[in-house]
Amino acid sequence: xxIPQTIIEKTANAKHIAVLTxxxxxxxxxxKTFRDPDGxxxxxxxxxxxxxxxxxxxxxxxxxxxxxxxEIIASCRPNPGHYALSELAKIVPKLTLITQNVDRLHQQAGxxxxxxxxxxxxxxxxxRCRAPFAEAVDLTLSEPPLCPKCGGQxxxxxxxxxxxxxxxxxxxxEEAAAQCDVFFSIGTSAExxxxxxxxxFAKRSGAFVVExxxxxxxxxxxxxxxxxxxxxxxxxxxxxxxKKLKGII
Numbered sequence: 001x002x003i004p005q006t007i008i009e010k011t012a013n014a015k016h017i018a019v020l021t022x023x024x025x026x027x028x029x030x031x032k033t034f035r036d037p038d039g040x041x042x043x044x045x046x047x048x049x050x051x052x053x054x055x056x057x058x059x060x061x062x063x064x065x066x067x068x069x070x071e072i073i074a075s076c077r078p079n080p081g082h083y084a085l086s087e088l089a090k091i092v093p094k095l096t097l098i099t100q101n102v103d104r105l106h107q108q109a110g111x112x113x114x115x116x117x118x119x120x121x122x123x124x125x126x127x128r129c130r131a132p133f134a135e136a137v138d139l140t141l142s143e144p145p146l147c148p149k150c151g152g153q154x155x156x157x158x159x160x161x162x163x164x165x166x167x168x169x170x171x172x173x174e175e176a177a178a179q180c181d182v183f184f185s186i187g188t189s190a191e192x193x194x195x196x197x198x199x200x201f202a203k204r205s206g207a208f209v210v211e212x213x214x215x216x217x218x219x220x221x222x223x224x225x226x227x228x229x230x231x232x233x234x235x236x237x238x239x240x241x242x243k244k245l246k247g248i249i
Contacts, residue, residue, distance in 0.1 A: 008241035016094040018180035022188025029076045050160045063144045081231030082109035084239040096176035118159040128152025177202040183209045190217040
């Protein structure tokens with residue numbers, strides 16, 4: 001399958017591109033989504049593992065589960081889709097990358113200024129006083145370390161169910177969606193809010209909106225174009241097409 005020429009031309013000529021990536025992009029690197037039948041969430045209740053109440057009730061269990069996730073992430077590497085977005089950002093006037101993923105594989109691939117809507121699993125902070133925890137965390141540690149400032153337990157800097165998004169993250173994402181010429185929704189089910197509103201908001205603001213996903217979603221029919229491919233296949237093709245139009249290769 002080829003990338004439609006219209007998408008390539010729109011991308012090559014855009015002054016500002018906004019990109020939203022979801023769990024499907026990470027899944028291509030071996031990090032299963034919580035919707036997979038055999039994924040990380042399959043046998044456990046998310047409310048017990050990713051909520052304030054769950055952490056307060058059983059901090060050891062929650063910590064051990066996130067340590068397990070960190071082990072998985074540490075063994076994974078960015079895929080061609082991650083690298084294509086990093087390269088695309090170098091040849092267009094402006095690209096704002098917004099992600100729902102917490103693994104920081106985009107940053108490993110070289111992307112800068114990533115807007116992390118759901119925080120990240122690499123950093124940690126104090127559950128009690130919220131002070132950042134700068135010390136490296138041993139992946140064999142089975143219980144949360146304690147905050148050197150207040151003695152509270154340390155937790156991963158991911159957004160749990162019922163928590164607010166990181167300060168300024170949604171504002172930056174909405175600003176990019178409102179101002180961009182082209183918006184890509186990549187590897188996301190379009191079911192997790194408020195991120196799922198961004199492609200719709202971008203289209204209503206006048207952007208050309210493209211969905212890249214092997215399966216159609218609830219918003220597919222509303223958008224300007226869909227590419228039913230995995231990001232690791234579609235984005236390198238898009239990058240090559242843009243480079244040819246720009247005379248880079």
